[in-house]
Each structure stands twice: as C-alpha cells, then as structure tokens.
Amino acid sequence: MSVFGSRARGRVERACHYLPVVVNTLLVLSITGEVSYLVLVEAPREPEQKAGEWSAVWKAAHLLLQYFMLGNITWNASLFLKTSPSIRGVFLGGDGVGQGWRYCYTCETHTPPRCSHCYDCNVCVLRRDHHCVFFGQCVGFRNYRYFLSCLLFMWAGLLYAVVMNAEVFIVILKEGVTLHSVMLLMVPWIMLVSGQVTARAFAFAFIADTCVVGFLLVAAFLFFHIALMLRGQTTREWYSSRRPYSLGPLANVKECLGQRWYLCWLCPLIPSPLPGDGIHFRVTGSLEPASSTVSQ
Ligand SMILES: [Zn+2]
Numbered sequence: 001m002s003v004f005g006s007r008a009r010g011r012v013e014r015a016c017h018y019l020p021v022v023v024n025t026l027l028v029l030s031i032t033g034e035v036s037y038l039v040l041v042e043a044p045r046e047p048e049q050k051a052g053e054w055s056a057v058w059k060a061a062h063l064l065l066q067y068f069m070l071g072n073i074t075w076n077a078s079l080f081l082k083t084s085p086s087i088r089g090v091f092l093g094g095d096g097v098g099q100g101w102r103y104c105y106t107c108e109t110h111t112p113p114r115c116s117h118c119y120d121c122n123v124c125v126l127r128r129d130h131h132c133v134f135f136g137q138c139v140g141f142r143n144y145r146y147f148l149s150c151l152l153f154m155w156a157g158l159l160y161a162v163v164m165n166a167e168v169f170i171v172i173l174k175e176g177v178t179l180h181s182v183m184l185l186m187v188p189w190i191m192l193v194s195g196q197v198t199a200r201a202f203a204f205a206f207i208a209d210t211c212v213v214g215f216l217l218v219a220a221f222l223f224f225h226i227a228l229m230l231r232g233q234t235t236r237e238w239y240s241s242r243r244p245y246s247l248g249p250l251a252n253v254k255e256c257l258g259q260r261w262y263l264c265w266l267c268p269l270i271p272s273p274l275p276g277d278g279i280h281f282r283v284t285g286s287l288e289p290a291s292s293t294v295s296q
C-alpha cells in the first residue's frame with residue numbers, strides 16, 4: 001500500500017514539475033497561431049478595408065518576424081533547461097575555501113560564494129539567482145544568458161501580440177462598452193460556459209487577455225533582471241543594499257552574457273564565453289554588513 005502510495009506521489013510530483021512547462025508551451029504556441037491567423041486571414045478584418053489589404057510581402061515579413069521570435073523563445077528555453085547550473089560535475093577546488101565559502105550539509109561539500117542550495121532542485125547552484133517555477137529549474141551562473149534572452153523575446157513577442165490583438169479589442173468593443181463586451185473581456189470562461197458567446201469569440205478574447213496580462217508580467221520580470229544585471233546582483237542579493245561583486249555596468253553585463261554580450265541575444269547559437277568560472281568572483285566591496293550605527 002505504501003509502495004503504491006509513494007509511486008503515486010512520485011508521479012504526481014513529476015507531473016507537477018512538467019506542468020508549468022507544458023502550460024507555457026501551449027500558451028506560446030496558441031498565441032503564435034492566433035497572430036499568424038490574424039496576419040494571414042484577418043488582415044484587414046473589415047470587408048470595406050479590402051483596398052488596404054496587406055501585400056504578400058508584408059504578410060511574409062510579419063510571419064518571418066513571428067517565427068524568428070518563436071524560434072528564439074523555444075531555443076533559449078530548451079538550452080536553459082539543458083544547461084545545468086548546479087555544482088554537479090564541477091571541480092570546486094579544495095584550496096579556494098575562504099571568505100564567502102559555506103558548507104552545505106545536504107550536498108556535504110564546501111560551496112563557493114554566491115552559491116546556494118535549492119530545495120526544489122535538491123542541489124547547490126553556482127551563482128544562484130532564483131528557482132524559476134515556470135521552467136522548474138534554477139537560474140544560475142551557466143544558464144543566465146538563455147534565461148534572459150528567452151525573457152527578452154517573450155517580452156518582444158507579447159508586445160507584438162498585444163499590438164496585433166488591438167483589433168480584437170476594437171471589434172469586441174465596437175458594440176459599445178456594454179455588460180456583454182466587458183464580461184467577454186474580463187471573464188471569457190464564464191461567457192463561454194453560460195453559452196453567451198461562440199467558441200471562436202471566446203478563443204480570441206481569451207488569447208487577447210492572456211497577451212496583455214503576460215506582457216505586463218514578463219515586462220516586470222525583464223526590467224527587474226536587466227536592473228539586477230547592471231547592478232551586478234542576483235535576485236537573492238537584491239535584498240541587500242551592498243553590491244560587493246559589482247564591477248561597473250558594462251563589466252557586470254559581460255559577467256552575465258559573456259564576451260559577445262552585444263550580439264549573443266540575437267541567437268542562442270552565437271558563442272559568448274563567460275569571463276568567470278562561477279566559483280571565484282572579484283570582490284570590490286565589503287562582504288560583511290556595515291556595522292549598525294546608533295542614532296543619537
Ligand atoms: Zn547543497
């Protein structure tokens with residue numbers, strides 16, 4: 001009975017681990033499919049606008065841009081998942097144990113500065129930033145570039161999708177700001193279940209809503225991480241006002257994206273070796289908190 005229970009729990013845990021990746025993939029593919037449909041079939045949407053119909057070259061340019069962004073999102077995401085940021089298989093060196101090094105009782109080893117243990121991945125991660133629940137993997141020294149590039153193209157793709165879906169909002173609100181149109185935009189699921197709208201109207205409203213919400217979320221994440229990168233901090237270090245590992249904005253960017261930082265975001269295949277090893281870091285400030293001063 002207990003064996004059956006532990007097996008079932010193992011399966012549920014595995015399903016929960018992969019569920020966010022599956023849901024994200026479905027959402028990205030649905031949004032891409034919808035904007036491709038808008039370009040190929042619905043541009044322009046109104047029959048009286050036929051004179052201004054998009055040319056084949058313009059449609060091809062849109063499709064090319066869409067699939068360039070989709071390719072970058074999926075490629076960066078798969079390289080992010082394939083590139084383990086953990087200490088497994090990394091020679092940490094016994095002689096480097098010094099300031100900033102800690103002992104991890106779970107991994108039973110000394111770990112370098114900026115490394116910390118992830119209880120979801122169950123391993124210590126080099127220059128650990130955070131555990132990404134959307135990918136089910138930690139963001140660390142070796143896969144930060146792919147994480148940031150994926151975020152950048154998700155932001156650009158969602159911005160494009162929001163602009164393309166402006167037409168959908170216009171069509172829905174054409175009848176005026178009625179209870180029906182507001183409900184369709186705010187709670188499309190309820191309108192579908194209650195039989196108030198067709199599945200087609202629901203699909204367009206749902207995807208348009210997802211694009212707006214997704215864009216705001218991804219924009220917040222992206223700009224937060226760009227600010228952290230420029231400051232030479234990880235998400236865990238952001239809580240502290242001290243920036244002992246900051247080497248200046250440009251050097252901080254190189255530390256995260258590598259030598260070809262200005263080019264590597266265009267394609268994940270462009271090699272951009274990282275200047276450090278994720279174990280040793282140049283320290284430019286005090287690692288210890290400043291001693292608190294008693295106010296007079
Ligand atoms: Zn550990």
Ligand SMILES: [Zn+2]
Nearest residue numbers: 118121131138
């Ligand atoms: Zn983790």
